[in-house]
Amino acid sequence: MANSKYEYVKGFEQNDSLLPQTWIVIQVDGRGFTRFSQAHAFKKPNDMQALFLMNDCAKAVLEDISDVVFCYGVSDEYSFVLRRTCTLYQRHASKLLSLVVSLFSASYAMKWTQFFPETELQYAATFDGRAVCYPSESILRDYLSWRQVDCHINNQYNTCFWKLVESGMSTTEAQDTLKGTTADVKNNLLFEKFNINYNNLPQIFRKGSIVYRKQVEEVGKKENGEVIKRLRMRIVVEHEDIIRDGFWTAHPYILSVARSKQQQAHPPSPAAKPQLSLSLR
Amino acid sequence: MANSKYEYVKGFEQNDSLLPQTWIVIQVDGRGFTRFSQAHAFKKPNDMQALFLMNDCAKAVLEDISDVVFCYGVSDEYSFVLRRTCTLYQRHASKLLSLVVSLFSASYAMKWTQFFPETELQYAATFDGRAVCYPSESILRDYLSWRQVDCHINNQYNTCFWKLVESGMSTTEAQDTLKGTTADVKNNLLFEKFNINYNNLPQIFRKGSIVYRKQVEEVGKKENGEVIKRLRMRIVVEHEDIIRDGFWTAHPYILSVARSKQQQAHPPSPAAKPQLSLSLR
Amino acid sequence: MANSKYEYVKGFEQNDSLLPQTWIVIQVDGRGFTRFSQAHAFKKPNDMQALFLMNDCAKAVLEDISDVVFCYGVSDEYSFVLRRTCTLYQRHASKLLSLVVSLFSASYAMKWTQFFPETELQYAATFDGRAVCYPSESILRDYLSWRQVDCHINNQYNTCFWKLVESGMSTTEAQDTLKGTTADVKNNLLFEKFNINYNNLPQIFRKGSIVYRKQVEEVGKKENGEVIKRLRMRIVVEHEDIIRDGFWTAHPYILSVARSKQQQAHPPSPAAKPQLSLSLR
């Protein structure tokens, strides 16, 4: 074959398989979103439509990649959790990363008009990403808690900051006013100066967004009138606390792994895919 | 800071800097493009509009990332060469890879209507990618030659295959007819059976596409009538042979690195950027 | 500083930190030990003195590196388990690997005369190695079980093989005789042909060797005659079954990690080191 003379260059590709049996998180992050949000007149400190668009892109990723079991988004970033036993693309970091980033970025461009029907997309929004392994469920949950605490801290700060700017301060004055203040001070400032109860702000701003396959009960009727209940998985977008145990104990199936250890090291056979619908009388 | 309790999770990110002073090639590859091209009724064996769209996406990447010095595309794949001295994102593989993939994928979705005004985009085209280092210019050129030889081999095969199918063969019969045939036999088949001179097919099909910043001379006039010539860099899309030396000796500036070794190991200062325009009397 | 001109070369070192919070196993393997064992007339299939020497080298590693919590050896290979929370050398794979290999290899040369007083060391025994991460205790135990099962399989085979050779067969004939035989067949062969009950062979041959810090009770007397009992850690070499749970439930402290998660991500302070001696009345 004429090509064999050059084919040796394939030997320069390096193996980048991620450690088996660890949770993979793929984090995508808006690139230059300060400029992007200004160019498209996003509302400050949070633009609801922009968040809805991000959530819809995350849904597209979850729908496409069955190994993605949970997504958490805040502002212009989104984290995708791949199940511990994922063997997609032999766990090659480049493949997994580029697939998620590609899906997310293309979806953002495609879905733009749906969420911003009156604003023309000036240029492509782009996202960079990384893939990180977490060896245990407990550390994975700490990662997710880290992002949600960050969401809260940033949102509280930004809410104060933009209220101060709206009230006439320069951005520098607003920064100086907030420098080193505690959460309590910021809450008081919002309440006393702007009559805002922080805890009444929309959950989506304070908690960020989660996207996952939720186990829901569907009720139907057979032709003979008999009532049927089925458990079905439905993709949902919610804004729950994911730091405390409550959410996870209510939805244990999200991070559970039914398959045995030996199977996990090999690609799951189609039959091994969780069969989640069942009939109840 | 309330977040510090969880911040330890940042320690799980692993450093993935690519070896300094090597040529970085980022290759993006259409995912499931057989299905995608059917869903959008691409012409076989080559759809000119689909190739133009790919080329325009590559241009968008070249325009955005100044360290990309050369791009080569064929079918649903594109390779981006980053200069040997690139220090963008400290050469982190994930960052560079995700940036290119994101730009390319978002551009594809955004520019679709421009190239396919009468075909609705059914779903997002997605691309996976990888980043590979080549330690010398000679090996980098072998990589590019490998891709261009592949373009030729595949195009010749596909041209024969689809002509046979158009002429009434089943796809299996067409495959059997071509199995193990040499280039000469395929050329004869095209000529004798279909009256096609392979070498007269469009260059873009036979050579693929290259995108780069080309040094061109601009001629203007001063107000006093004096003629001015300037060298300018202009982004071009061409379909040249890049295997032989001719192209590279005609455009030595593409792969040249003016800066000294010590500087190369550090981020280039703005002043170090090549000043390419010069006035001639 | 005159050296700065060349110091940029430090930038080519790549970060090879192992994923935090995973068990690190460093495996060392004799290089060319077939030849080495012939050159030094090792007994076949097992040379007790050679195994004792290996075990003593493992002890030297355990003594030197406090993060090594368990060692398992068989034939010319040894595995060293570093605690999950190890932060020695920031978990750099090269550093950890080279340190263990260096200690082991140097000890082998130094201790040779002690175990082979009448055999001159012809040339240096060398070992290659690798570092592997296991994300959970359960997978780590599977690794150790894998090695111990291997020990058993190889020892059973080798015992048969060398008995057959001693009895007059050529090595090829012995291989052919054993090809594809089950464990039962091999046991019968030993018993019926050579009157050997496999299960009566020394444990060290059948189980390999383990080295660890064992919790033992020391009894002493105060000056006033009062009896004192203390728990102390003492390095021991044993030949136990480590596949079943028994050993691990009897010695839970070997793999236990007392420190909390957040601390684990940072180098342990001296005070955090486990205090293992305690007085009992």
Next chain:
Amino acid sequence: MANSKYEYVKGFEQNDSLLPQTWIVIQVDGRGFTRFSQAHAFKKPNDMQALFLMNDCAKAVLEDISDVVFCYGVSDEYSFVLRRTCTLYQRHASKLLSLVVSLFSASYAMKWTQFFPETELQYAATFDGRAVCYPSESILRDYLSWRQVDCHINNQYNTCFWKLVESGMSTTEAQDTLKGTTADVKNNLLFEKFNINYNNLPQIFRKGSIVYRKQVEEVGKKENGEVIKRLRMRIVVEHEDIIRDGFWTAHPYILSVARSKQQQAHPPSPAAKPQLSLSLR
């Protein structure tokens, strides 16, 4: 096979092949040699016997591994250059690193008595190491220059320091005296205060040591009296300047690679090994 249940653990080994066609440098570094040199009463600032021992260990590595083409040593560190086309152990970093470290460490223990017949080895000298790739000969030479400049700077400082201490200063006073002084000031201090011309100190102290296969001419006689000259490779230890071009132009074969690019990506066949002896009339 009974073992298959556990064999999945092999999947946790990660591929660590070094980038093809780059120069590999394996650097080994004494661990805790300040203490080791005190425990064995090494002379200060340089112990000639200790350096000879290091050089002899480097020779052992060069003799054993044919892909090692050059070694440079100073104080308790040694660098081993593996040829760009090396494919030993598929260029796995762990294998190459552990092999060199093992050979070096074992040799140090074995050869100790030969160089220190009257000093008992108290405990094993250990070395850690790392493997680094350099993409071009020019950068490789910068690495070697870096080490030799370091040798000079350290030796000049240490010579001054120990002379001051011998003359009665405390170590702190000696440090303060030398702090921030230029090379000229140090040279003057040695000359005026201690009557030492720095440039007359042994080359081994000022330049470090190089070990390589040197092309030498052997003259012999045939039985019929005819004179024969042969080029032979002989391992030598020298103390030359390797920063300037002189050494390298005098010995171009050290870093030269005769084989063609395509061959280089594959393991060299025995026939491809350089045939270096030739007969001259």
